Amino acid sequence: MLKYKRILLKLSGESLMGGQGYGIDGDVLERFAMEVQQCKELGTEIAxxxxxxxxxxxxxxxxxxxxRVQADHMGMLATVINSLAMQDALERKGIFTRLLTAIKMEQIAEPFIRRRAIRHLEKGRVVIFGAGTGNPYFTTDTxxxxxxxxxxxxxxIKGTRVDGIYDADPEKNPAAILFPHISYIDILKKNLRVMDLTAITLCRENSLPIVVMNMNIPGNLERLILGEQIGTLVSV
Structure with missing residues (x-):
């Protein structure tokens, strides 16, 4: 029984680097595509x-x-490159996908239209959203x-390289304490760098829960969707 029927998976660009200093590690991309495939086969709708x-x-x-505006536009184009790479990795596994971008570039992707995105999900396609919000000054978390x-x-579901949200950076402080659950307000009060404040506020105002978990542990995504306690849950 699926705990979550429709999910949005947020991956950082840095997570695609693997052990490299920049760019895309093909092995990491393949592993992420495999994780998505496992969840797709359970019947999950995935963006x-x-x-x-x-x-x-x-x-x-x-x-x-x-x-800043110019730089942010360059960043948006970088997300489209990563989105195309993910689309290719998924389609090589036989998964139907659609890439929708907030900036029009019809030769390589569909423009974002909300109803169209929902329809793609209902038809069983994995939907990838590229180019952020299409506006400068907003992050891909937002x-x-x-x-x-x-x-x-x-x-x-925010896939990271650590097991969830800690009271300090666990990669720098081995004594950092993991929160199994934390509220939106506590994230804001403690100034925890989980997602930017605009993203957290949006989720809080719309009662949208967030799970922060380790994407580098095989099967984590599938176990989470099936209801297992994985990572840190952010809710009221």
Missing amino acids: IVIGGGNIFRGVSKASENMD AASLRAIEIEADII
């Missing part, structure tokens, strides 16, 4: 948002002398929250 930090970040040192609300997803 995906991927960041672009493995290629370009609008707030990085590389863009510090750039106009885009993930916005799209999840628009398609009426049951939950946002």
